[in-house]
Amino acid sequence: xxxxxxxxxxxxxxxxxxxxxxxxxxxxxxxxxxxxxxxxxxxxxxxxxxxxxxxxxxxxxxxxxxxxxxxxxxxxxxxxxxxxxxxxxxxxxxxxxxxxxxxxxxxxxxxxxxxxxxxxxxxxxxxxxxxxxxxxxxxxxxxxxxxxxxxxxxxxxxxxxxxxxxxxxxxxxxxxxxxxxxxxxxxxxxxxxxxxxxxxxxxxxxxxxxxxxxxxxxxxxxxxxxxxxxxxxxxxxxxxxxxxxxxxxxxxxxxxxxxxxxxxxxxxxxxxxxxxxxxxxxxxxxxxxxxxxxxxxxxxxxxxxxxxxxxxxxxxxxxxxxxxxxxxxxxxxxxxxxxxxxxxxxxxxxxxxxxxxxxxxxxxxxxxxxxxxxxxxxxxxxxxxxxxxxxxxxxxx
Amino acid sequence: xxxxxxxxxxxxxxxxxxxxxxxxxxxxxxxxxxxxxxxxxxxxxxxxxxxxxxxxxxxxxxxxxxxxxxxxxxxxxxxxxxxxxxxxxxxxxxxxxxxxxxxxxxxxxxxxxxxxxxxxxxxxxxxxxxxxxxxxxxxxxxxxxxxxxxxxxxxxxxxxxxxxxxxxxxxxxxxxxxxxxxxxxxxxxxxxxxxxxxxxxxxxxxxxxxxxxxxxxxxxxxxxxxxxxxxxxxxxxxxxxxxxxxxxxxxxxxxxxxxxxxxxxxxxxxxxxxxxxxxxxxxxxxxxxxxxxxxxxxxxxxxxxxxxxxxxxxxxxxxxxxxxxxxxxxxxxxxxxxxxxxxxxxxxxxxxxxxxxxxxxxxxxxxxxxxxxx
Amino acid sequence: xxxxxxxxxxxxxxxxxxxxxxxxxxxxxxxxxxxxxxxxxxxxxxxxxxxxxxxxxxxxxxxxxxxxxxxxxxxxxxxxxxxxxxxxxxxxxxxxxxxxxxxxxxxxxxxxxxxxxxxxxxxxxxxxxxxxxxxxxxxxxxxxxxxxxxxxxxxxxxxxxxxxxxxxxxxxxxxxxxxxxxxxxxxxxxxxxxxxxxxxxxxxxxxxxxxxxxxxxx
Numbered sequence: 005x006x007x008x009x010x011x012x013x014x015x016x017x018x019x020x021x022x023x024x025x026x027x028x029x030x031x032x033x034x035x036x037x038x039x040x041x042x043x044x045x046x047x048x049x050x051x052x053x054x055x056x057x058x059x060x061x062x063x064x065x066x067x068x069x070x071x072x073x074x075x076x077x078x079x080x081x082x083x084x085x086x087x088x089x090x091x092x093x094x095x096x097x098x099x100x101x102x103x104x105x106x107x108x109x110x111x112x113x114x115x116x117x118x119x120x121x122x123x124x125x126x127x128x129x130x131x132x133x134x135x136x137x138x139x140x141x142x143x144x145x146x147x148x149x150x151x152x153x154x155x156x157x158x159x160x161x162x163x164x165x166x167x168x169x170x171x172x173x174x175x176x177x178x179x180x181x182x183x184x185x186x187x188x189x190x191x192x193x194x195x196x197x198x199x200x201x202x203x204x205x206x207x208x209x210x211x212x213x214x215x216x217x218x219x220x221x222x223x224x225x226x227x228x229x230x231x232x233x234x235x236x237x238x239x240x241x242x243x244x245x246x247x248x249x250x251x252x253x254x255x256x257x258x259x260x261x262x263x264x265x266x267x268x269x270x271x272x273x274x275x276x277x278x279x280x281x282x283x284x285x286x287x288x289x290x291x292x293x294x295x296x297x298x299x300x301x302x303x304x305x306x307x308x309x310x311x312x313x314x315x316x317x318x319x320x321x322x323x324x325x326x327x328x329x330x331x332x333x334x335x336x337x338x339x340x341x342x343x344x345x346x347x348x349x350x351x352x353x354x355x356x357x358x359x360x361x362x363x364x365x366x367x368x369x370x371x372x373x374x375x376x377x378x379x380x381x382x383x384x385x386x387x388x389x390x391x392x393x394x395x396x397x398x399x400x401x
Numbered sequence: 402x403x404x405x406x407x408x409x410x411x412x413x414x415x416x417x418x419x420x421x422x423x424x425x426x427x428x429x430x431x432x433x434x435x436x437x438x439x440x441x442x443x444x445x446x447x448x449x450x451x452x453x454x455x456x457x458x459x460x461x462x463x464x465x466x467x468x469x470x471x472x473x474x475x476x477x478x479x480x481x482x483x484x485x486x487x488x489x490x491x492x493x494x495x496x497x498x499x500x501x502x503x504x505x506x507x508x509x510x511x512x513x514x515x516x517x518x519x520x521x522x523x524x525x526x527x528x529x530x531x532x533x534x535x536x537x538x539x540x541x542x543x544x545x546x547x548x549x550x551x552x553x554x555x556x557x558x559x560x561x562x563x564x565x566x567x568x569x570x571x572x573x574x575x576x577x578x579x580x581x582x583x584x585x586x587x588x589x590x591x592x593x594x595x596x597x598x599x600x601x602x603x604x605x606x607x608x609x610x611x612x613x614x615x616x617x618x619x620x621x622x623x624x625x626x627x628x629x630x631x632x633x634x635x636x637x638x639x640x641x642x643x644x645x646x647x648x649x650x651x652x653x654x655x656x657x658x659x660x661x662x663x664x665x666x667x668x669x670x671x672x673x674x675x676x677x678x679x680x681x682x683x684x685x686x687x688x689x690x691x692x693x694x695x696x697x698x699x700x701x702x703x704x705x706x707x708x709x710x711x712x713x714x715x716x717x718x719x720x721x722x723x724x725x726x727x728x729x730x731x732x733x734x735x736x737x738x739x740x741x742x743x744x745x746x747x748x749x750x751x752x753x754x755x756x757x758x759x760x761x762x763x764x765x766x767x768x769x770x771x772x773x774x775x
Numbered sequence: 776x777x778x779x780x781x782x783x784x785x786x787x788x789x790x791x792x793x794x795x796x797x798x799x800x801x802x803x804x805x806x807x808x809x810x811x812x813x814x815x816x817x818x819x820x821x822x823x824x825x826x827x828x829x830x831x832x833x834x835x836x837x838x839x840x841x842x843x844x845x846x847x848x849x850x851x852x853x854x855x856x857x858x859x860x861x862x863x864x865x866x867x868x869x870x871x872x873x874x875x876x877x878x879x880x881x882x883x884x885x886x887x888x889x890x891x892x893x894x895x896x897x898x899x900x901x902x903x904x905x906x907x908x909x910x911x912x913x914x915x916x917x918x919x920x921x922x923x924x925x926x927x928x929x930x931x932x933x934x935x936x937x938x939x940x941x942x943x944x945x946x947x948x949x950x951x952x953x954x955x956x957x958x959x960x961x962x963x964x965x966x967x968x969x970x971x972x973x974x975x976x977x978x979x980x981x982x983x984x985x986x987x988x989x990x991x992x993x
Contacts (some may be wrong), residue, residue: 009785012793019797020889027804029900032811033818033826049462053455060448067441074438144449145456159437258828262821262993266906269993368992369910370831370917376982377920383980384927388876391934392869 057145062299064144065152069167069297072096072132073154080163084128090117091129091202091209097170101135104180109133112194116202119195121236121326125209127156130165131201133174151201153227153298156213164205173197199233204298206233207317210326211333217287218332221339224286227298228307231314235321235329244363248272248311256366268310272359272366276352280340282310283355287339310355312362319358320347471521471539480505481513482520484555489524491544496551503556503578507692509700511707514562520555553580565710568717571617572691573684579692586740589686593737598681599630604734612730615681616690618715628681629670632663639666642679690718693733697722776866777874784878788848792882795841799886802837803893803914803990806830810901810991820904824991831988834890834918839984841886842925849879850933876930883922891915894990907991914990921983928981 046054073080076094083092093113095101113131154165168174176182177194199206204227207214214222222230243251247260261269267285270278310316320343321329328346335342340351347354367373477484477493480501486493504512521539525531533541540558542551561575569575579585593605604612613619614628629635640659651672657665670678695702698721706721719726785792809818809826818826853860864871891911898909932943954966974981 012789016793016796016885016889020800020892023797023801023804024896027801027808028896030808030811030815030817030897030902032815033809047459047462047466049455049459053452053459056448056452056455060445060452063441063445063448067438067445070438070441145452258824259821262824266993269906273993367986368989370914370988370990370992371910372917372920372983372986376986379980380920380924380983384924387927387931388873391876391931392872395868395872395934 060144062152065167065169065299066154066297068096068134069132069152069154069165072167073130073160073163073165076130076132080128080130084162087124089123090114091131091205094130094132095135096132097135102180105175105178108178108180108194109198112191112198116195116198119236120199120206120210120233122206122209126162126212127205127208128163129202129205129209130163131198132165132167133170133201134167135170135174150299151203153204155204155296155298156208157296161213164208166201166203166205168201200231202233203227204230204233207333210235211330215334215336215342217336217339217342218334221284221287225309226307228309228313229283229316230318232318234315234318235326237318237322241362244311249363254364261366264311265309268308269366269368271355272311272363273368274356274360274365276350276356278352279310279355279359280350280352283316283343283351284340285309311359316355316358323347474521476519481516483516483518484520484522486522487524489544491522491524491542491546492548492551493522493524495548496555499548499552500555500559503580504559507576507578507695507703508562509695509703511562511703515559518560520559522555556580564707567710567714568707571714572687576688576691579688582689582692583740585685586689586737587742589682589689590737590740590742592682592686596681598628599634600628601681603630605738607734609727609730609734612734613715613726616687616730617680617682618713618718618726618730632661632666635663635666635670636661638678639669643669643673643677689737690729690733693736694718694722694729697724697729697732699723777877780874781878781881783852784849784875784882787852788845788879788882791841791844791848792885795837795844795886796889798837799889799918800893802830802833803890803897803911806990807897807901810903812902817902817904820907823904824907824989824993827989827991828987831990834914834988835921835984837886838918838921839925841883842922842927843929845879845883846926846929846933849875849930872934876927879926879930880923883926884919887915887919887922890918897990901991903991906993908993909991910989914988917983917988924981924983 072094076092079094080092091113093110095106095109150169152167154163154167156162156164174197177190177197182190204222207230210233213219243249245251247257248264249256261272264272265282265285267278267281271282320332324332324346332342332346335345337345343351471485474485474487477486477497479494479497482497482501482504484493484497501512504515508514523539523541524544525533525541527543527545540554542554546554556578561577564576593601596602598615600611601615604615617628619627629638636658639655644655651669654665654669654672658669691706695706698705702721702723705723706717709717709720712720715726718729722729806827809823811817817823862868866874894909894911894914898911901909903909932940935943950966950970957966
């Protein structure tokens with residue numbers, strides 16, 4: 005048999021050798037041209053204009069916020085002096101705001117404040133809604149900017165401001181007649197819009213100014229972990245959805261998954277060190293100047309460093325309770341130590357468990373699910389046993 | 402001092418790194434609070450001026466690019482249709498002639514407006530190894546397309562003439578040329594025959610008044626229950642299609658309606674927006690009615706159709722056709738009934754194909770060693 | 776006895792095994808062509824992973840094909856000879872079956888080892904973008920398991936009598952007919968889709984074939 009095997013083995017080795025020589029090391033691949041019409045690429049001049057437009061929108065919002073803070077200085081002082089609970093609401097812009105909309109807005113803001121368990125806060129929160137319309141300037145680039153925050157700083161240590169842009173959506177949310185449109189739960193949508201508008205300012209209101217390490221860490225990450233204050237929410241966690249996964253078909257959108265940083269992908273795959281890296285990114289930066297204003301990217305999914313990062317600190321606060329979270333928030337210790345102490349667990353492991361609440365483990369690599377291996381092996385064994393048993397009944401016909 | 406501050410702002414703007422997507426305002430630790438808004442506003446204004454300059458340059462660059470891309474192109478005219486394309490083997494003239502015939506039959510004299518809407522076509526080599534030009538704007542097609550396919554592509558990419566919102570709302574879209582009118586009419590025939598709505602079935606059974614109801618030619622102030630002929634239909638429509646509206650003030654009426662209270666169904670239907678109620682016939686049926694009206698009315702029919710956007714739809718169609726609306730509906734019904742699709746029948750060559758394959762497989766089976774005697 | 780059976784089995788299925796071995800060696804290498812050095816048209820990370828995922832669909836196909844063909848080659852001569860030779864051997868029949876199975880499994884080790892060798896070479900020579908790593912061993916182990924499961928299932932099917940094979944085919948045909956009739960009658964009866972989900976999905980017995988077979992991943 006051995007003699008007969010030699011030419012065959014030789015042939016196989018020769019074929020494998022030829023393939024190895026031809027294709028190793030990898031030779032590269034010319035990317036295939038997209039089928040169908042391609043969107044035209046903007047010219048370099050157009051790209052520069054678009055980049056300048058982005059900068060202008062952020063600068064315009066910052067200037068507006070600073071102007072509002074100056075204009076509302078007295079009102080803020082009065083609001084603080086009277087000890088009224090709740091944020092100070094100001095409706096800016098040139099258009100008149102219908103009284104019914106104003107009432108709806110105030111009621112919704114009070115509800116959100118109450119839901120967050122906040123009363124009279126040490127840090128005053130000022131909510132400015134620019135009622136003017138979709139664009140801040142009629143002769144500037146179109147497309148509205150997003151929310152802008154101004155945090156307490158050396159000039160005003162007691163105020164956190166948020167400027168929420170107006171436009172069609174807020175007008176629709178606050179239209180009194182919208183209640184007749186029974187297709188959507190407008191009340192909940194209104195609260196969610198306001199809650200996301202409050203963003204990090206709600207954390208400031210609830211827990212005060214964060215300690216230096218936490219502030220540096222959050223500033224380095226654009227406060228991405230504190231965008232959605234919802235620490236008193238009841239009910240189960242919403243499953244992970246667009247753009248990463250379709251809960252209906254239970255399939256992952258791999259293009260979107262791979263657009264996340266590697267640490268975020270490995271965290272979804274259940275690797276604690278990946279989760280730790282994703283959460284603590286930015287904590288090792290050196291001393292930074294304080295972050296006074298923040299204009300987050302409206303298309304937040306493009307900048308995620310951790311899946312569902314916007315609710316991370318809210319969920320931490322909900323789980324550990326206000327006292328432990330307050331100790332973490334104000335802690336002078338390094339972030340990883342303070343957070344692990346608050347969680348009473350390593351950061352990476354807790355984050356893995358947190359992600360499992362709303363997303364199944366992301367399958368990476370080629371490892372099959374253990375259950376599939378067990379069932380497959382069992383099936384193979386059953387098949388062979390069945391054949392062995394039935395063979396004994398075989399006869400020559 | 403003011404000049405110094407401007408210089409400082411200019412220097413700061415020039416040295417600010419390009420930020421992508423978000424901005425961090427990392428200001429100095431202490432600053433004059435009164436001057437800060439001014440400083441920030443000056444920075445924003447400076448960026449706006451810079452953007453305006455850059456936008457102007459970008460517009461110029463884009464127009465030069467466009468002109469360069471279309472420099473070697475030729476303009477073809479067929480009727481009022483204008484097509485700008487690069488020289489290539491594409492059968493553009495044939496396709497354009499077919500497209501123009503369709504446009505002219507639909508829009509009549511109004512088709513002259515297409516002179517102002519040239520179509521830009523870039524014909525490229527079907528060989529995928531050949532680099533394709535970068536073109537901003539225009540329809541890119543491979544030049545191995547046949548005239549029929551190209552004509553369909555041109556029709557699909559032509560921007561139709563603008564019509565008033567009332568017509569768009571009634572039609573369920575803009576008024577586009579129909580590519581396969583006979584297939585469309587056959588589908589409407591099937592719809593009439595298989596519809597669950599009594600009013601549409603009555604239309605098939607020659608009740609022209611109910612045809613008008615089924616085609617939504619009722620007045621806007623009339624409630625949609627006029628086309629729901631009996632309590633069972635009203636209950637089915639409300640419970641199956643309108644359950645999402647059963648909140649707030651309508652919840653009680655919805656509940657009563659689903660429990661066989663017809664008065665509650667009527668109250669519910671009158672309380673919701675008219676456009677929320679599903680119509681008995683689809684937009685295809687209404688499109689075929691428009692086609693019939695335009696054919697009856699001749700070349701000026703389209704012009705008369707769009708002339709009075711405030712008139713009721715029935716009046717507009719009658720004016721377009723030049724006859725009473727009853728006659729238009731009668732003609733429409735006759736056209737639809739005559740468009741009955743062919744039933745599934747065995748094609749003449751089907752039988753021979755089946756016999757051939759049977760013989761083939763039988764021959765293969767008989768060749769098996771099982772049947773051969775050694 | 777095992778050696779004799781192995782030899783006869785080798786003779787019947789050597790072409791299948793050698794072609795499968797070469798294919799198993801080539802597949803990992805071809806799938807990482809996009810992971811080239813900077814001077815050689817490397818693909819971007821997203822495109823590279825998409826290419827690896829596309830090629831990865833061929834691993835279960837190869838595993839199933841090898842299992843099927845070797846199983847058919849195992850039993851075809853016995854069926855042709857009406858099992859006279861097998862029944863005449865001085866062996867308990869269950870032992871004969873196990874020896875046949877073992878012989879086929881031994882031959883199928885070659886393609887599995889070829890996949891391992893190809894995967895190791897491919898990951899060693901590929902220039903991987905930051906954050907990407909290779910999974911050669913888990914890929915090869917999964918391939919081997921898939922080959923074993925596929926071979927065992929087809930081994931059982933092929934060993935049956937014509938009546939058994941007919942019965943199995945009849946059941947499959949009946950399910951397809953019911954599915955088609957349900958579709959024609961407008962009944963919501965997705966028999967094929969549900970069975971596919973149960974058998975190939977998680978945690979079905981053939982779930983090892985489905986999913987992503989990624990040689991390179993995050």
